[in-house]
Amino acid sequence: MCERQPGFVRALLFFNVSELGKRYRMEKPLMPSYRRLSVAFVRGQGAWLWDDQERRYLDAVSGIAVCGLGHAHPAVAQAVAEQSAALVHTSNLYRVPLQESLAARLTQLSGMDNAFFCNSGAEANEAAIKIARLLGHERGIDLPAIVVMEGAFHGRTLATLSATGNRNVQRGFEPLVQGFVRVPYDDPEALGQAASQRRDIVAVLLEPLQGEAGVVVPAPGYLAEVRSICDRHGWLMMLDEVQTGLGRTGAWFAYQHEGIYPDVLTLAKSLGNGVPIGACLARGQAAELIQPGMHAATFGGNPLACQAALAVIATLEQAGLVNRAAQLGSRILNGLRDALHGCGHIKDIRGKGLMIGIELTRPCGELVDRALNEALLINVTADTVVRLLPPLVMSDAEAAELVHKLGALIKGF
Numbered sequence: 001m002c003e004r005q006p007g008f009v010r011a012l013l014f015f016n017v018s019e020l021g022k023r024y025r026m027e028k029p030l031m032p033s034y035r036r037l038s039v040a041f042v043r044g045q046g047a048w049l050w051d052d053q054e055r056r057y058l059d060a061v062s063g064i065a066v067c068g069l070g071h072a073h074p075a076v077a078q079a080v081a082e083q084s085a086a087l088v089h090t091s092n093l094y095r096v097p098l099q100e101s102l103a104a105r106l107t108q109l110s111g112m113d114n115a116f117f118c119n120s121g122a123e124a125n126e127a128a129i130k131i132a133r134l135l136g137h138e139r140g141i142d143l144p145a146i147v148v149m150e151g152a153f154h155g156r157t158l159a160t161l162s163a164t165g166n167r168n169v170q171r172g173f174e175p176l177v178q179g180f181v182r183v184p185y186d187d188p189e190a191l192g193q194a195a196s197q198r199r200d201i202v203a204v205l206l207e208p209l210q211g212e213a214g215v216v217v218p219a220p221g222y223l224a225e226v227r228s229i230c231d232r233h234g235w236l237m238m239l240d241e242v243q244t245g246l247g248r249t250g251a252w253f254a255y256q257h258e259g260i261y262p263d264v265l266t267l268a269k270s271l272g273n274g275v276p277i278g279a280c281l282a283r284g285q286a287a288e289l290i291q292p293g294m295h296a297a298t299f300g301g302n303p304l305a306c307q308a309a310l311a312v313i314a315t316l317e318q319a320g321l322v323n324r325a326a327q328l329g330s331r332i333l334n335g336l337r338d339a340l341h342g343c344g345h346i347k348d349i350r351g352k353g354l355m356i357g358i359e360l361t362r363p364c365g366e367l368v369d370r371a372l373n374e375a376l377l378i379n380v381t382a383d384t385v386v387r388l389l390p391p392l393v394m395s396d397a398e399a400a401e402l403v404h405k406l407g408a409l410i411k412g413f
């Protein structure tokens with residue numbers, strides 16, 4: 001098209017585009033919403049990814065806790081292939097038997113009563129927030145409030161970014177959605193105080209351990225204390241297990257480590273091993289609030305996504321991957337503690353199952369590039385925390401390679 005422009009027009013266009021390009025990386029027709037690494041992957045298998053130059057990388061990120069079964073898992077590939085040849089989508093205007101089967105499996109595993117299906121973590125949390133507000137209105141509270149945590153991450157829609165405890169996620173998008181009260185995480189006393197100060201609270205929304213905030217593991221007993229505070233005040237305990245759910249922490253759901261049940265549970269990331277699906281599960285009174293016409297999602301729980309999720313659950317179960325996550329997680333954690341013992345720039349090494357954080361005393365985003373050069377994929381969150389979310393199918397040898405390579409990289413940083 002530029003060929004046909006007169007010279008001065010071309011010069012003008014070039015000037016404008018290149019000036020903008022410098023600021024916003026407009027070289028591709030994508031909104032510059034991500035700061036991407038330049039590597040592009042073309043295929044995967046298990047814990048490995050291959051780029052377009054046929055170079056092989058060990059993946060300790062799993063697409064941010066999405067591909068728990070690793071890449072190109074045959075059970076998921078077969079489920080998706082067969083279901084896509086049979087039926088991809090009908091509508092929630094009709095019964096969707098695979099949705100009923102998936103809800104049955106998830107409620108069995110979680111102890112919840114029922115499920116609403118959507119397509120992402122943010123959407124699952126939106127459903128949870130709507131449930132809490134319905135409860136408030138049922139109780140005659142006009143402007144019900146939900147307690148949320150400092151450092152929380154719940155998504156990027158307006159309600160979920162308002163619930164998120166990170167100003168960087170909110171900045172530029174005011175006015176925020178009202179109705180959230182914030183308290184410090186891992187601080188039952190602060191939660192109790194909120195209760196004594198306000199009458200409009202109906203629920204608490206929190207992550208059982210915080211992922212984006214830097215793999216923040218609360219003190220043992222914290223969730224049980226939150227549960228009893230919720231019981232005392234008649235609040236819903238709503239757990240965002242979008243990142244922690246489905247085996248990642250060494251239990252099907254992270255609350256099972258503390259022998260409690262939430263009233264509302266949200267899932268997404270690893271539920272479809274990469275096929276988009278989210279779920280909001282509820283129990284008791286919370287399970288009875290959504291009535292026909294109150295909430296919906298066109299794609300939510302379509303046969304393709306449900307068949308993928310059913311394959312994920314069957315595989316986790318048959319291969320014993322939940323226990324495997326617990327074992328492999330402590331092996332990696334201990335390996336890293338040994339490898340980094342005595343390093344002055346390590347502040348903390350922590351985690352649960354295959355959700356591991358190595359906190360440094362200074363910003364370490366540069367480690368992502370250095371690891372990439374060594375054909376290793378890691379993530380850095382909250383500026384100073386190397387976050388590992390390896391696939392649950394990672395072998396002992398692959399885990400040893402991860403510890404060896406990453407240990408050396410961090411030591412030399």
Ligand SMILES: *Cc1c(COP(=O)(O)O)cnc(C)c1O
Pocket residue numbers: 119120121122123125153154155156207211212240241242243268269
């Ligand atoms: C990733 C994440 C979300 C948001 O999920 P999306 O699918 O990106 O909307 C919400 N909560 C937690 C804890 C997450 O880790």
